[in-house]
Amino acid sequence: IVHMAQEIKDKSEKDYQEVYNAIAVKLREEDEFDGYIGYGPVLTRLAWHSSGTWDKNNNTGGSFGGTYQFQKESNDPSNKGLHNGAEFLAPIHKQFPWLSHGDLYTLGGVVAIQELQGPVIPWRPGRVDLPEDMTPDNGRLPDAVYGADYVRNFFKRLDLNDQEVVALMGAHCLGRTHLQNTGFDGPWGAASNTFTNEFFLNLLNENWKLEKNEAKNMQWNSPKGYMMLPTDHALIEDDKYMAYVKLYATNNDKFFEDFAKAFKKLLEGGITFPQSTPTYRFETLDSQGL
Numbered sequence: 553i554v555h556m557a558q559e560i561k562d563k564s565e566k567d568y569q570e571v572y573n574a575i576a577v578k579l580r581e582e583d584e585f586d587g588y589i590g591y592g593p594v595l596t597r598l599a600w601h602s603s604g605t606w607d608k609n610n611n612t613g614g615s616f617g618g619t620y621q622f623q624k625e626s627n628d629p630s631n632k633g634l635h636n637g638a639e640f641l642a643p644i645h646k647q648f649p650w651l652s653h654g655d656l657y658t659l660g661g662v663v664a665i666q667e668l669q670g671p672v673i674p675w676r677p678g679r680v681d682l683p684e685d686m687t688p689d690n691g692r693l694p695d696a697v698y699g700a701d702y703v704r705n706f707f708k709r710l711d712l713n714d715q716e717v718v719a720l721m722g723a724h725c726l727g728r729t730h731l732q733n734t735g736f737d738g739p740w741g742a743a744s745n746t747f748t749n750e751f752f753l754n755l756l757n758e759n760w761k762l763e764k765n766e767a768k769n770m771q772w773n774s775p776k777g778y779m780m781l782p783t784d785h786a787l788i789e790d791d792k793y794m795a796y797v798k799l800y801a802t803n804n805d806k807f808f809e810d811f812a813k814a815f816k817k818l819l820e821g822g823i824t825f826p827q828s829t830p831t832y833r834f835e836t837l838d839s840q841g842l
């Protein structure tokens with residue numbers, strides 16, 4: 553299967569910056585969601601989950617077809633809680649009906665990372681809505697209860713290596729787990745809505761204890777009230793992953809640079825873009841003085 557991005561001839565960088573700004577203004581205004589965390593984290597997770605269904609072996613799934621819009625995918629138990637992100641984006645789709653669902657979901661993640669003071673994520677348009685019967689089966693997204701070998705093997709299907717996996721996991725600096733979504737709880741301390749390398753610093757500096765939570769799942773908790781999933785903690789149990797955890801804990805610029813590259817790669821998995829497709833690097837609201 554070839555997912556050839558369409559050439560967008562009648563839309564300019566200004567048009568896409570206008571969509572970016574509409575999402576960013578809504579993100580700034582609707583700040584009360586999830587105990588004043590806001591929509592940034594759940595938009596980031598929606599962009600990741602709509603892309604993370606890709607299978608490089610047969611080029612099925614991925615962000616291209618925007619199939620998260622169909623219940624077969626949005627009702628995947630792995631996607632519990634993401635309807636909040638989709639409902640946030642629905643008025644944006646109404647305002648800009650020419651934007652495909654795949655472009656909408658991935659752009660939402662780009663806006664979230666950038667507006668939460670993370671790196672600029674280069675982004676290309678041209679994903680094309682596919683029919684419902686092209687929706688990938690449930691079960692393509694990762695479980696949180698396993699260790700390093702599982703994580704390494706899982707991300708092979710998305711063509712992501714150790715360095716890319718560790719960089720991407722840094723997005724767990726955002727938001728929080730919700731017992732009713734995934735059976736994991738916490739952090740009880742201030743969950744963050746600012747993109748930093750804190751995930752790596754916490755992994756290295758906190759005193760982690762493996763405990764059974766209220767949903768009978770094992771998770772790692774720290775005296776400060778932070779938590780790590782077993783798949784998070786796996787990054788300091790494996791020597792190859794540990795090297796990147798230490799790199800990103802001590803070099804924030806390198807983390808930002810590597811995260812931006814890996815997140816773009818994740819959001820574009822399986823897509824062939826025409827040579828003529830521009831790569832956009834959007835301005836944040838702050839940098840536009842808005």
Ligand code: HEM
Pocket residue numbers: 593594596597600632633694695696697703720721723724726727728729730731733734735736781783815
């Ligand atoms: C082994 C891979 C991964 C596993 C097992 C995993 C698992 C989870 C779980 C269980 C939650 C809690 C969801 C909830 O209870 O509402 C979560 C939240 C989140 N994940 Fe991951 N994740 C993984 C990789 C990623 C990646 C690659 C990204 C993005 C680059 C990401 C971004 C997020 C964000 C932003 C949240 C917070 C969502 C919110 O606050 O509503 N995760 N993840």
Ligand SMILES: Nc1ncc(C2CC2)[nH]1
Pocket residue numbers: 723724725726727728729779780781784
């Ligand atoms: N440490 C940690 N692992 C997963 C999370 C969810 C993103 C909030 N937090």
